Amino acid sequence: MxxxxxxxxxxxxxxxxxxxxxxxxxxxxxxxxxxxxxxxxxxxxxxxxxxxELNQWSQAGESIVLGAGVSYSRIQAELATELPGLAMASRTVGSLQIRNRGGVGGNLGSASPAGDAHPALLATGATVNVSSIGGNRSIDIHDFFIGPKKSALAPDELITSITIPKARGGQQYSKIGTRNAMVIAVCSFGLAIDATARTVGTGIGSAGPTPLRAADAEAFAASHLDWETGTAPSVELLKEFGALVSAASRPIDDIRGTAAYRRHTLAIISARSLKWAWKSTNEFRSM
Ligand SMILES: Cc1cc2nc3c(=O)[nH]c(=O)nc-3n(C[C@H](O)[C@H](O)[C@H](O)COP(=O)(O)OP(=O)(O)OC[C@H]3O[C@@H](n4cnc5c(N)ncnc54)[C@H](O)[C@@H]3O)c2cc1C
Known part of the structure; x- marks a missing residue:
């Protein structure tokens, strides 16, 4: 070799x-x-x-450009304010040893539907920056995953960095597993609220052939949240949001859980995520 x-x-x-x-x-x-x-x-x-170049991150206006090799431990320690959703997701990856070695570039390279970085990147509308000797291109995260463990990366390309908008509202990441560490997600959910654009971004993990977005849930939340006063969402609103997230999933029965269990838990964790993220959006607004 x-x-x-x-x-x-x-x-x-x-x-x-x-x-x-x-x-x-x-x-x-x-x-x-x-x-x-x-x-x-x-x-x-x-x-x-x-x-x-792969082991550094930088500020670029309203975004962070995260080198593909920056470890999860560094994301937690250095970027929890700018990228709270990704930092939360990073905290759930493997163990300390895995978080010291692994990073988002490798997670994207493997393109597993269960990768913990993916829902956070989908929710924030990140861009994957790739290069080959022939040039550079940027791939919208929503176009990056093209099948189970398959991505839009060409054989001669490397992932160089990921451009991630800095948080402009509350973000959350939730993961269902059999224990709190060293576990592949049974299902997972990432949420990012943008109080400036008045949008809600979502990402579903481990409940489909690829990481998925819940577009109907995003549109529903954006048009029903009370952006003017910041009033807490009603139980009915949260329930409908959860139902729409669950409906956007395409889970299967496998060794980690049944499709029905995944649909059920996604509805719960997404509704909770919206409630919590909305609360921190208000704190964000009053800062
Ligand atoms: C014990 C254990 C626990 C784990 N727990 C979790 C978990 O909880 N959640 C989770 O999501 N993952 C988990 N993983 C999987 C793994 O840690 C993550 O996917 C991690 O993000 C991989 O990053 P890495 O740098 O180690 O990637 P590597 O293993 O170095 O590479 C992974 C893939 O990406 C490709 N690649 C790497 N860098 C680039 C690049 N710059 N450009 C193009 N391709 C590239 C490689 O060719 C390979 O195909 C776990 C793994 C282990 C062993």
Whole structure:
């Protein structure tokens, strides 16, 4: 097996162009599982963990540009104010050791329907920035997931960063699992309220072939929340929102849970998320 460890993005892109079948590895928390279980036997490994450009984040006006290799631990420690939903999701990933190694670039690279970063990115309307030696392009997160564990990334492309709008309202992330750590989501839900644009964003995890958005629930909440006075949403409103989120899911029965259980819990966690996120939207407004 050939092993390359570039330290600059340009060298990484040149290597990926020369070896399009090279398997990228960053934190290795997905890749090493594949290798250890002999599910993948790549001829070439391209280690991106030393590429400086991928390991930093920056401010860009109203957004954060998050390098693909920034770990979950750093997101929790450094970006909880700007990206509260993603920081909450990061807190639920694996264990401390996994959060120190793994990051959003790897989560997107694996494109699992259960990836914890995905609902938070969908809810905020993030953009995935990818590059090849031929140029750069930005992919709307809503177009990124094209099938189970399949993404819009081309073989010669690398994920360089993710542009995520800074919070302009309450955000939440909830995950159903058999325990509080080291668990793949039975289902999950991310929510981001934008008090300036008066919009509500959603993301559903582990309840469909890809991470999903609940577009009808978003439109319903945006048109029924009391943006003028900030009055708490009624029980009926929360219930209808939950029902619309549940209806947008496309779950299956599997080893982690039944489709019926996923639909039921999604309705509950999404209604709670809206209630809590609305409360912090009001706190946000009064700051
Ligand atoms: C014990 C354990 C617990 C876990 N718990 C969770 C959990 O709770 N929630 C969760 O979502 N995940 C979990 N995972 C999975 C994993 O930690 C995450 O998916 C993590 O985000 C992967 O990041 P990484 O940097 O380690 O990716 P890697 O393993 O390095 O890579 C993952 C995939 O992305 C590709 N890739 C990496 N970087 C790039 C790039 N810059 N451009 C293009 N492709 C790239 C790789 O080729 C590979 O296909 C767990 C894993 C383990 C082993």
């Amino acid at each position: 050939d092993f390359f460890r570039p330290t600059s993005l340009i060298d990484a892109l040149k290597l990926k162009s020369a070896h399009p079948l090279a398997l990228c590895i960053n934190g290795g928390t997905d890749v090493m599982v594949e290798l250890n279980f002999d599910r993948k036997r790549p001829e070439t490994l391209l280690d991106l963990s030393a590429v400086t």
